[in-house]
Amino acid sequence: MRSYLLRRLPSALLVLFAASFLVFTILRLVPGDPATSLAGPDASPATVAAIRDRLGLDAPLMTQYAHWIGSLLTGDLGPSYAIGGQVSDLIGDGLGATAELTVAALLFVIVLGAAFGILGATSRSRWIRSAIRVTTTAALAVPPFVSGVLLVVLFAVVLGVLPPGGRVAFLDAPDLAAQYLLLPALCLALPSAAVLGRYLKDGIERALAEDYIRTATAAGVAPRRLLWRHALPNALPPVVTLLGMQTGHLLGGAVLVEAIFAWPGLGQLAEQGLQRRDYPVVQDLLLLLVAVFVVVQLLTDLVYAWLDPRIRWE
Numbered sequence: 001m002r003s004y005l006l007r008r009l010p011s012a013l014l015v016l017f018a019a020s021f022l023v024f025t026i027l028r029l030v031p032g033d034p035a036t037s038l039a040g041p042d043a044s045p046a047t048v049a050a051i052r053d054r055l056g057l058d059a060p061l062m063t064q065y066a067h068w069i070g071s072l073l074t075g076d077l078g079p080s081y082a083i084g085g086q087v088s089d090l091i092g093d094g095l096g097a098t099a100e101l102t103v104a105a106l107l108f109v110i111v112l113g114a115a116f117g118i119l120g121a122t123s124r125s126r127w128i129r130s131a132i133r134v135t136t137t138a139a140l141a142v143p144p145f146v147s148g149v150l151l152v153v154l155f156a157v158v159l160g161v162l163p164p165g166g167r168v169a170f171l172d173a174p175d176l177a178a179q180y181l182l183l184p185a186l187c188l189a190l191p192s193a194a195v196l197g198r199y200l201k202d203g204i205e206r207a208l209a210e211d212y213i214r215t216a217t218a219a220g221v222a223p224r225r226l227l228w229r230h231a232l233p234n235a236l237p238p239v240v241t242l243l244g245m246q247t248g249h250l251l252g253g254a255v256l257v258e259a260i261f262a263w264p265g266l267g268q269l270a271e272q273g274l275q276r277r278d279y280p281v282v283q284d285l286l287l288l289l290v291a292v293f294v295v296v297q298l299l300t301d302l303v304y305a306w307l308d309p310r311i312r313w314e
Contacts, residue, residue, distance in 0.1 A: 008301055012294050012295075012298055016287075016294060023283050027279055030277070034081045034278065035051040035057055072287075075088075078280055079280070080273075080278055080280055080281050081276070081277070081278045082276035083272055083273065083276065090281060091269070091281075094265045094266040094268070095266060098254055098266040098267065100181065101185060102251055105185045105186075105192075105254075106250060107185075108188075108189035109192045109243070112189065112190075112193035112196075113192070113193045113196030115197070116201065117198070117201040117203075117235075117239075119132055120132045120133070120198075121208070122204070135194070136194035136198055139190040139191055139194035147187050148184070148257060151183050152164045152260075152261075155183060163179060164183075165262035165263070166261075166262050166263075167180050167181075167264055184260070187257055188250055188253050188257045191253075192250060195246060196239065200239050204227070204235045206235070213230065240300060240303050241300055247296045248293040248297070251289055251292060254266070255267035266288075270282060270286075
C-alpha cells in the first residue's frame with residue numbers, strides 16, 4: 001500500500017501545481033483592478049499607481065506568481081487587499097463552518113445513498129422501489145437553490161420546526177447547532193445521495209445476478225447473508241470512487257448552499273473576495289479547495305486499492 005501511495009503522489013503534486021497556475025492566471029483575466037477599487041472612483045492616477053506599487057501589482061505576472069507560491073510554502077498567506085486582516089485568519093474563521101457543513105452533508109450522502117441503493121435493489125415492494133426512483137429523480141432534477149428554498153418554506157415557515165438560516169457553534173449549544181445544521185446539510189447532500197444510491201443499486205443488482213449468488217441461493221444460503229457478505233462488498237469499489245468525487249462536489253456546492261442559508265463559511269468569504277477583487281483571498285481559497293479535492297481523491301484511491309488488491313498489483 002505504501003508503494004502504491006508513493007506512485008500516486010507525483011501526479012497529485014502535478015495537479016496542485018497546474019491548478020495554482022490556472023487559478024492565478026484566470027483571476028488576473030477577470031475584469032477589474034483591486035487598486036482602482038481600493039482607491040475609489042475619484043482617485044487620481046497617481047494614487048492608483050501608488051496603491052498598485054504597495055500591493056505589488058505592478059510587478060511582472062511571473063514575479064507575482066513566484067512570490068505567491070513562495071508565501072504558500074512558508075505558510076505566510078499575507079494580508080487581504082480589500083476585506084482586511086490576514087488571509088490565514090479569514091480562511092481559518094470560515095474553514096470550520098464549511099468543514100462542519102461538508103462533513104454533515106457527507107454523512108447524509110452515505111446514509112441516504114445506502115438506503116436508496118439497498119432498498120431499491122432488494123425490496124420486493126413495487127411501491128417502495130417506485131418511491132425511491134421518484135425521490136432520486138427529483139433530487140437530481142431540482143437544483144440546490146430551489147430545493148433549499150423549498151426546505152426553508154416547508155420546515156421553517158409552514159411547520160416551524162427548524163430555523164431558516166444562520167449557524168450556532170456546536171461547543172456552545174450542540175442541540176441548537178444540530179437544528180441549524182440540518183437543513184443546509186440535507187440540501188447539499190440530496191443530489192449526491194441520489195447519484196450514490198443509483199450506482200449502489202445497479203452494483204448490487206449486478207452482483208446478485210452473478211452465477212455464484214444463484215448457486216448459493218439454491219444451496220439455501222440466507223438472502224441477508226448473500227447481500228451483506230457477498231453482493232454489497234463486490235458493489236462497493238466503484239461506489240467508493242464515486243463517493244470521493246461527490247465529496248469534491250459537496251465542497252463546491254457548499255458555496256451556494258451557504259448563501260441560501262446564511263451559513264458563515266468559506267462560500268461567503270469567496271463571494272466577498274470576488275466582489276472586491278481581493279486576489280489573495282480568492283486564489284488561496286480556490287487552491288485550498290483543489291488541494292482538499294486532490295487529498296480526497298488520493299484517499300479514495302487508497303480505499304479502492306484496499307478493497308480491490310488488483311489495483312495495487314497493477
